[in-house]
Amino acid sequence: MPELVITKENRGEHHGRYVARFDGVEAEGEITFTKRGPDIIGADHTGVPDPMAGQGVAKALLDFMLTDARDNGFRIIPICPYVRKQYARHPEWADLFTTAPGEAPKPL
Incomplete structure (x- = not known):
């Protein structure tokens, strides 16, 4: 299996x-x-x-984002349903998120 490489790309000032x-x-x-x-x-x-499905890519991406948040001191609003669902399963991540586990994000 080829190696999975994850990077962070900034797109302008806010994205x-x-x-x-x-x-x-x-x-x-x-x-x-x-x-x-x-x-x-x-x-x-x-x-x-589809070509990447079933290989743990989404979990690896989430783990990378959580490590980035820990290393760089920011918190995450879990807007994406996948991120929200995983967070609900892992309440120990609470210090990295802006809501309680299983709680819907507050309106922006």
Whole structure:
């Protein structure tokens, strides 16, 4: 199995994404985000295309984002249903999120 490489790409001042790629595979998995404040991002959408499905890509992307949040001192608004669902299963991540586990994000 080719190595999964995850990077963070900023797109302008307020948007970006975490991107997962396998060597030799054209498709990319991603979690898109929007900077909502100096220390807050909204995890907007998680997408994993069919050629990458079933290989743990979404979980690897989420783990990368959580590590980035810990390392860089920001918190996450769990807007994306996948991120919200995983957070509900892992209340120990509460210090990284702006809501309680299982709680819907507050309107922006």
